[in-house]
Amino acid sequence: MKNILIIAKKELKTYFTNPIGYVFAILLLVVSIWIFFANFFINNQSSLSSLWEMVIFLFSLFIPAISMTSIADEKKYGTWELLLTLPLSETELVLGKFLGLLFYVVTVLLLYIPITITLLFIGKPDIGILLGGFLSTIFLSASYIACGVFASSLTSQSVVAFLISLVFLLLNNFFGQEFFLSRLPLFLKNIFSYLSLSWHANQFSWGIVSLIDVVFFLSWTIIFLILTILSLKSRNK
Amino acid sequence: MLKLTKICKSFSNTQVLKDISFEIPKNKIVGLLGPNGAGKTTIMRIITGFLTANQGTLRWxxxxxxxxxxxxRSLIGYLPESNPLYMSFTPVEYLSFVARLKGISKTNLVKEVKKVSQQTDIASVLTKKIETLSKGFKQRVALSATLLGDPQLLVLDEATSGLDPKQILEVRKLIKKLAKDKSILFSTHILPEAKAICDQILIINQGRIVLDSDIKKVRNLEKKFIQLTQ
Structure with a gap:
């Protein structure tokens, strides 16, 4: 556990001492808040659901961008050879990377708290829906990060890692959209919606917290972390 | 101290190491020589656990x-050929990070970083960004990380490559000094360098050890090297 935290701390430090970490966070906030407030007074509802829907979509761009270097750069600069010859296992390295990224994303999500407080002052929002929105975004982030770290472990080129996870997450997001699902026969609609992370996250953001959704997010995260560990171990072949 | 017996390694269907056997005695510098692609780095990666051998045993x-x-792993200090460093870190941050992963406690951290930075003479640049340092200083920072935790065996892959003549002499002097209480496996392309610092020489060609000898017993190393690696 100690090694995992050392790696996580190092990752977190990299994002907070690098201008890119701030640029991504500010861009995400500005775009999501701008689009949210563009319709907020027209909708006349004290709810953050539309903000979370926007954040879920933007995360499929934002998370590949911040996770692309996580392992690809270690490979590119040879530091993974140093790390994996220290008393540190592949599992500790991957979990450290994952946790560092998750802490960073949760910190960015905390920047939405002022909007939540504003909403509490100007209306009477459903607290369950507000918390569900935060929770779904954290679960979704964990799943997206696991996917991004896996893509980053496949190559030493961070741009390639970005494109792999971007295409994968955008497609996954697309499969959960109603305009796509409504064109499918029922059994295919059920399969595609079940496999879509954004579809599960939207259930949360409407205040419906089910065990199936939680298990889905956790399974997705664990599967991709295991794939990342296997990808690192495949250097022997 | 470390003995390799009949180590074999293949990638896909290509065998890169064939029955590699040798020993690194205590407090000796063993020079690993060979042309590019001979298998020097693969041997070092197997010793340090970065790669696993398909066959053979290692005895410590x-x-x-x-x-x-x-x-x-905590008994080994490894300096890979690529000289891996985090360029946005300062040497003190980098060394502290590696020290923590080597299991050095927070209370001993400052003492340990100070000790290795004095050994490699980098105390004057400890708080500068690594990306701003000269190649010689970068090499020394990487070497300092190798020395953290007082390892008993040092595995140095092309430790002097890219350095200027003065820096090469300094690193050689340091390696000689370190061998007083450590065993060292040192790979190099430069034959005079092997002659200058090694006690024992290993020549590897196409994945096989073709010479394992005390350096004093090898006459005309250059000629021997050309003969054995043709």
Whole structure:
């Protein structure tokens, strides 16, 4: 556990001492808040659901961008050879990377708290829906990060890692959209919606917290972390 | 101290190491020589646990060991050829990060970083960004990380490549000094360098050891090297 935290701390430090970490966070906030407030007074509802829907979509761009270097750069600069010859296992390295990224994303999500407080002052929002929105975004982030770290472990080129996870997450997001699902026969609609992370996250953001959704997010995260560990171990072949 | 017996390694269907056997005695510098692609780095990666051998055994003080075992890894200091460093870190941040992963406690951290930075003479640049340092200083920072935790075996892959003549002499002097209480496996392309600092020489060609000898017993190393690696 100690090694995992050392790696996580190092990752977190990299994002907070690098201008890119701030640029991504500010861009995400500005775009999501701008689009949210563009319709907020027209909708006349004290709810953050539309903000979370926007954040879920933007995360499929934002998370590949911040996770692309996580392992690809270690490979590119040879530091993974140093790390994996220290008393540190592949599992500790991957979990450290994952946790560092998750802490960073949760910190960015905390920047939405002022909007939540504003909403509490100007209306009477459903607290369950507000918390569900935060929770779904954290679960979704964990799943997206696991996917991004896996893509980053496949190559030493961070741009390639970005494109792999971007295409994968955008497609996954697309499969959960109603305009796509409504064109499918029922059994295919059920399969595609079940496999879509954004579809599960939207259930949360409407205040419906089910065990199936939680298990889905956790399974997705664990599967991709295991794939990342296997990808690192495949250097022997 | 460390003994390799009949180590074989293949990638896909290509065998890159064939029955590699040799020993690194206590407090000796063993020079690993060979042309590009001979298998020097693969041997070093197997010793340090970055790669696993398909066959063969490694013995540390006569006991069979798994190089991936964290307790064995903490006895080794490895300097890869690529000289890996985090360019946005300062040497003190980098060394503290590596020290923590080597299991050095927070209370001993400052003392340990100070000790290795004095050994490699980098105390004057400890708080500068690594990206701003000269190649010689970068090499010394990487070497300092190798020395953290007082490892008993140093595995140095092309430790002097890219350095200017003065820096090469300094690094050689340092390696000689370190060999007083450590065993060292040192790979190089430069034959005079092997002659200058090694006690024992290994020449590897196409994945096989073709010479394993005391350096004093080898006459005309250049000629021998050309003969054996043709």
């Amino acid at each position: 003080k006569r006991k069979i060991i798994d190089p991936r075992d964290p307790s064995f």
